[in-house]
Amino acid sequence: MSEGESSGDELSGLSGFFFYVFIVHPCTAWILRPGRFERKKSIMYAIAFLAAIAAIKTGLEMQQKGPNYYNLLGVTRESNPLEIKRAYKRLSLQLHPDKNPSPDATDKFDAVKQAYDALMDMEFREVYNKFGKEGIKANKRYDETQFLLELAIFYISWGMMVFMLTLGKRSGEARNWCFTGMVVMLVVEVTMMTSSTNPIPTWLFPALTEHEVVWLLHNLFPAFMNGCRSLGAYLYVDLDAQTRQLLVALQEQNKDMLLVLRDIQIGVQTVQAHGWGGGGRAAATGDVAAAGGGAIPRATPTGKLKELQDRLRSSNTNVAQAVQQINGQPNKSSNMGFYLMILGYIVVAYLFQ
Template sequence: MSSNEQDASADDFSGLGGFFFYVFIVHPITAWILRPGRFERKKSIMYAIAFLAALAAIKTGLEIQQRGPNYYQLLDVTRESSPLDIKRAYKKLGLQLHPDKNPSPDAADQFDRVKQAYDVLMDLELRDVYNKFGKEGIAQNKRYSETQFLIEVAIFYVSWAVMAFLLTMGKKSGNARDWTFTGLIVMLVVEVVVMTSQTNPIPSWLFPTMTESDLVKIMHSLFPAFMNGCRSLGAFLYVDVDAQLRQFLLALQEQNKDILLVLRDIQIGVQNIQAHGGGGGGPRLGAPTTSNLPVASEDGTSVATKATPTGKIRELQDRLQYSNANVAQAVQSLKTENKSSNLGFYGMIIGYIVISYLFG
């Protein structure tokens, strides 16, 4: 497989195919791990993070392997290597890979790749282009243009911002949206610093053979895993206060109904006692008087209710019925939850496909 074919395969794996892989396979598996009751809460979070990290590492490793070694790795030199060091490494490899001494069937291709790497790294101008834009930049004779760079960055980050917004719609994704956009902003800042720096901003002791182009590609490759991890963990850690309040109000409503039934039974018992002569003979010591007392009605006005056992029970019933009506109204207002629209989800997929083919 040629280097161009490897690059195309890697781009496809990290682009549209990787997007669908994370949305339709990784996210459901993560949701299954984080399902309430599956594991303990802390273990669920640890398992989900470990799964996402391992998957992202494997996927990124496969993409790097498909792209093949860069020119520094091919010549076994570093970004800080001098032209003399590069020349020595080239001569050493040239003797090993020359078609006259290399029995491999693709000896000529191997020698040509080493020669191409040598030619690029020995030319300071081409070397700078390669560091920032990779093999594609060399093939297209690309040079840094601030306008072109801003256009490409705007297309990439605006498209991903739209996708992230659509994927994190709904109440459960509030934290996930904040985390995702924070990661997107951090990645944007790092890419701008890396691509606009006159010298290589990557420390020489950290990944000595990695170029700016390699770093940007790795960040772009890891972002879908980061975004879907935020979606899964955000939904798992979300606490639905409205649902808890609704459950409390429903329980209160049922309690009010039970109290009303008990009061109704007591009222019937009192009426039976009074009907059989239990309340005759005038007022007893400590018994409620028959004077009229003001009682607040449902509309806030005062009505006169006799302070008899039956009247007090009736007063409690009126107040409980009024409270029960308010609870029922509150429950009804909380029954409608904001959910992400399926239309928005499918629109997101179609939009990503269109953007990928127009600007891929």
């Protein structure tokens, strides 16, 4: 493996993970801080920032990896041996050290020769499409058991990272988005590695191999995960907090109504005691009244107010109990999961490197 490939693998591994967690995510959180921009603009700026970072990082890593064999020869995946031979002959005449005075002519000629040798052999070409240059150097072949083992290691380790990184109520939606992205990525990877031909149309990406598609998915997933974390936390609505606020407001409203009703009751009692005559008092406070020769019970104003007051007190007691239950719920969010996630990723990275 060349120095550029080693640097690219390192950047897309542990260092890339810390780059997204400790640099990209705080910057995205700064953009999405409430009150900094309008809601729609904050989301657009955050998405644009994450897309730009992912594009720049991926572009730099692809530049370090260099062009693949198809791009190097100027052919496509569907090119036959005759077309590959013609392309190699044309390039060899241009890049041969005897005819090209460039100081790196020898390296370019050797790279073209290496690409020609790999693509002319149909077996080597299939290995290159599935596993890249490293697969040819290691003489690797598709083995279902080995493939499933590598697949399990990658997705289980990243699944654990996603779970620990999205602990807490604010990250519930982000966790769902991340796991959905992982399922889509798994389906694409299995399709790429198990199909006999590349399912991507030649007219769309004529020189893109299955190995490069999988590499791009793995490389872009940390950006996708941190984007989900940032946007999920920003869009999160705490229903419990809203319910708590509503219940507290209702409790205060009931208290105010009780005070008002008590004032009304005192006023009515004052009027009854000082402002009414005997006949008026009897008409207002009497429990029965003659109507059609019969006795009809009549509730007094004071009794009605007393009944309403009792109902409001009962309702206020229930609301107070609900508020007490909500306030007594423990806060499940914790930073411990964040540190466990970092420790777990380091252990997995060094165990399976």
